[in-house]
Amino acid sequence: MTLIVQKYGGTSVADCARIEHVADKVCAARRAGHDLVVVVSAMAGETDRLLGLGKSISQRPSAREMDVLLSTGEQVTIALLAIALEKRGFPARSFTGAQVCIRTDKEHSKARIESIDDGKLRASLAGNCVPVVAGFQGVDESGDVTTLGRGGSDTTAVALAAALKADECQIYTDVDGVYTTDPRMVPEARRLARVTFEEMLELASLGSKVLQIRAVEFAGKYNVPLRVLSTFKEGEGTLITYEDVTMEAAVVSGIAFNRDEAEITLIGIQDEPGAAYHILGPISDANIVVDMIVQNVAREGRLDFTFTIHRNDYAQAMEILEANLKRMGAKRVIGNDRVVKISLVGVGMRSHSGVATRLFQALSEEGISIRLVATSEIKISVVVDEKHLETGVRALHAAFRLHEPPQQEHLPQPATAPVRQGGAVG
Numbered sequence: 001m002t003l004i005v006q007k008y009g010g011t012s013v014a015d016c017a018r019i020e021h022v023a024d025k026v027c028a029a030r031r032a033g034h035d036l037v038v039v040v041s042a043m044a045g046e047t048d049r050l051l052g053l054g055k056s057i058s059q060r061p062s063a064r065e066m067d068v069l070l071s072t073g074e075q076v077t078i079a080l081l082a083i084a085l086e087k088r089g090f091p092a093r094s095f096t097g098a099q100v101c102i103r104t105d106k107e108h109s110k111a112r113i114e115s116i117d118d119g120k121l122r123a124s125l126a127g128n129c130v131p132v133v134a135g136f137q138g139v140d141e142s143g144d145v146t147t148l149g150r151g152g153s154d155t156t157a158v159a160l161a162a163a164l165k166a167d168e169c170q171i172y173t174d175v176d177g178v179y180t181t182d183p184r185m186v187p188e189a190r191r192l193a194r195v196t197f198e199e200m201l202e203l204a205s206l207g208s209k210v211l212q213i214r215a216v217e218f219a220g221k222y223n224v225p226l227r228v229l230s231t232f233k234e235g236e237g238t239l240i241t242y243e244d245v246t247m248e249a250a251v252v253s254g255i256a257f258n259r260d261e262a263e264i265t266l267i268g269i270q271d272e273p274g275a276a277y278h279i280l281g282p283i284s285d286a287n288i289v290v291d292m293i294v295q296n297v298a299r300e301g302r303l304d305f306t307f308t309i310h311r312n313d314y315a316q317a318m319e320i321l322e323a324n325l326k327r328m329g330a331k332r333v334i335g336n337d338r339v340v341k342i343s344l345v346g347v348g349m350r351s352h353s354g355v356a357t358r359l360f361q362a363l364s365e366e367g368i369s370i371r372l373v374a375t376s377e378i379k380i381s382v383v384v385d386e387k388h389l390e391t392g393v394r395a396l397h398a399a400f401r402l403h404e405p406p407q408q409e410h411l412p413q414p415a416t417a418p419v420r421q422g423g424a425v426g
């Protein structure tokens with residue numbers, strides 16, 4: 001008998017009719033002979049609604065109380081799904097995160113899972129009962145409810161699959177797999193049959209919200225077979241797996257984008273040891289996460305220094321820098337919070353050159369100027385003005401022919417040059 005952890009996202013449990021549809025799917029899997037643990041999200045829009053309620057009372061509500069509030073969304077759907085399963089004659093039991101001892105650290109709103117006691121789940125399974133577990137929530141050592149960050153039900157599912165050594169973790173959502181880019185933006189986007197953990201991790205961290213980053217990290221670390229599937233359409237979905245020789249030989253597997261970027265430049269910094277430290281020290285002291293960093297070679301003892309952050313932190317970061325201009329030895333600070341990041345991801349970039357050139361060509365043909373570029377072994381990211389987001393993503397999707405399954409002649413050029421450390425992206 002195989003053990004499967006199935007997770008159903010917000011749109012899949014958006015109302016009672018959809019919950020009944022999920023119950024039918026769970027029953028079908030049980031009839032097919034699988035043991036099942038089911039994880040559910042809150043109904044679509046519910047977490048945002050609860051967030052709004054908290055914020056309507058206080059602009060700075062306590063993180064502890066917000067977690068108590070937000071975790072209620074998933075408590076509704078576990079009970080409704082258990083009721084729907086029992087109605088169909090399948091014994092089921094709902095469990096909150098605390099009830100199945102999903103122990104996390106104390107970081108409210110972005111807690112990390114530390115351990116799971118699988119006793120109750122195993123007992124439920126042994127009694128032929130389907131456990132229905134609330135996603136997105138846990139409990140810290142003092143018994144306080146915590147939440148795992150937006151999209152965190154994915155992580156709950158993968159963590160349960162790892163703890164139970166399940167045969168597969170299936171993430172059911174409103175798309176039938178992971179696509180070459182968000183199919184809502186590019187209708188020609190193509191479903192990938194397989195994608196590597198490494199690529200999925202990059203896609204998720206660069207903005208593809210189809211899976212939470214931590215879920216992918218967890219699955220890679222504990223070797224959990226992970227599949228993304230549609231709740232509403234039958235199909236194979238996308239398997240997230242280790243790279244193997246039979247996988248599609250794509251140089252670029254997908255395009256991710258992030259709308260939440262802001263860019264800040266310090267002009268005329270004195271070129272001295274510690275210059276970067278004096279700029280970014282106060283920023284990190286304020287708990288602001290810095291993403292891309294670009295520093296130019298100094299000319300006549302002065303240099304410019306640019307970095308990007310989340311748009312929500314822009315005003316605070318500008319305030320901190322304005323107040324520290326003298327100490328940093330900078331002439332002035334300028335910023336732009338209307339920028340976005342577009343990233344190409346693919347393990348094939350390690351062994352192929354010419355990717356960056358093709359990217360620059362495609363964007364220039366659309367009249368899009370690139371503000372910043374960053375590369376790693378398997379990705380290239382560019383920051384552009386937000387008005388160019390859609391045109392840029394579509395142009396790159398077409399330039400790399402991502403709508404077609406990869407074939408040899410579509411590769412920019414064969415790997416003739418030795419692979420350099422940091423990727424052959426030039």
Ligand code: ADP
Pocket residue numbers: 008009010011012041151172173174175177178179180181182183184207208209210211254
């Ligand atoms: P759920 O509520 O089921 O967790 P999410 O909204 O979190 O669903 O994730 C599914 C959404 O992810 C899709 O509706 C799609 O718009 C978006 N998405 C972004 N990038 C991709 C991609 N590369 N492939 C598939 N979906 C993507």
Ligand code: ASP
Pocket residue numbers: 009010041042047048073135136149150151152153154
């Ligand atoms: N309900 C939570 C959210 O909206 C968790 C999840 O859906 O995965 O972020």
Ligand code: MG
Pocket residue numbers: 009151154209210211212
């Ligand atoms: Mg999600």
